[in-house]
Amino acid sequence: MAGLMLRNIHKQYAKQTIVHDLNLDIDPGSFIALLGPSGCGKTTTLRMLAGLENPDCGIISLNQKLLFDSTRQTNIPAEKRNMGMVFQSYALWPHMSVADNVGYPIKLKGIKGAEYQKRVSEALETVQLADKASYSPLKLSGGQRQRVALARCLIAEPSVILLDEPLSNLDRHLRTSMEMTFRQFHRRTGATFVYVTHDQAEAMALADKIAVLDKGEIVQWATPDTIYQQPQNQWLAQFIGNGCIIYTSVNYCHQQLNTAQLQSIFASSTKGSYPIVIRPQHVHIIERNGIKARVIDSIFKGERYEITLSFFDEQVLLAYHPLPLLPNCIVDLHITQAWGVAL
């Protein structure tokens, strides 16, 4: 299936490698996220896709059409790539009305009259801002401004929409409702969405597939579920979710561990050097005959308490429990599963 393809993309700034040998195949119409900590190269990758930055070497193609090829000196300019961009700062013209902001890209293409009016109205209706057409963007809330930016992006009917941390200026409540807006948009437009974020919850909620980047390299490229359940390495296991790492003396790398295996690991008192990740929802506090642990702290999390536990050798584990537990008391645990990760 054709789509967006990146091959051996490499980018350096002042001798510092920012993106290293990046390879990705993005299916047409999919919603993917580039996720990673600050400075890992997400925005640089997005800007190379958009044609705003040139890779030092590599190939980028869209539906088998070459956009960039360092060996053939091919470089299609940004405005001819049929891609739209939505940024964290909405980049709206304050002196133009909402409708004029939205219509700007098609005005540049020479579309006017009834066709122009129709497309602007449709775009505004899609973002549910038809009643704000004559407003200045300055009179809109952050969420509404981002919806104007989205409408302005969609009006040009791009086949790829690149979004760079578009929700990071919004409060938590608004972010959740905008996540829903993005999902609906994606379904409605059929465009390919590439979404840059450092927020793992946002990436998990939105994307069909996530490329997790660290120091300019892809650590894992998989569905949110796989990344959560089967993280590639110790760094990713700690970056995603709030699992705890326990070190065992047997190497279980990329294996699922069951209750019996976990019982035998905790029964032997030897701390090893091979990491496994245990998620709090797999740690149950039971009445007796379980794995012994000492309570360090109980933190109220609304619908439940997060209990921090420690073992004889000071390894730490989290569990969820309906009630707080007294520090230093000894509890019994039943651990249902864990995942072995690479170091």
Ligand SMILES: Nc1ncnc2c1ncn2[C@@H]1O[C@H](COP(=O)(O)OP(=O)(O)OP(=O)(O)O)[C@@H](O)[C@H]1O
């Ligand atoms: N034009 C530039 N010149 C020099 N260095 C740059 C340039 N653009 C980015 N960098 C550096 O490249 C690295 C990656 O930047 P990039 O913006 O791609 O990271 P990011 O993962 O998007 O981070 P953030 O989440 O903080 O935006 C950073 O160390 C940054 O300082």
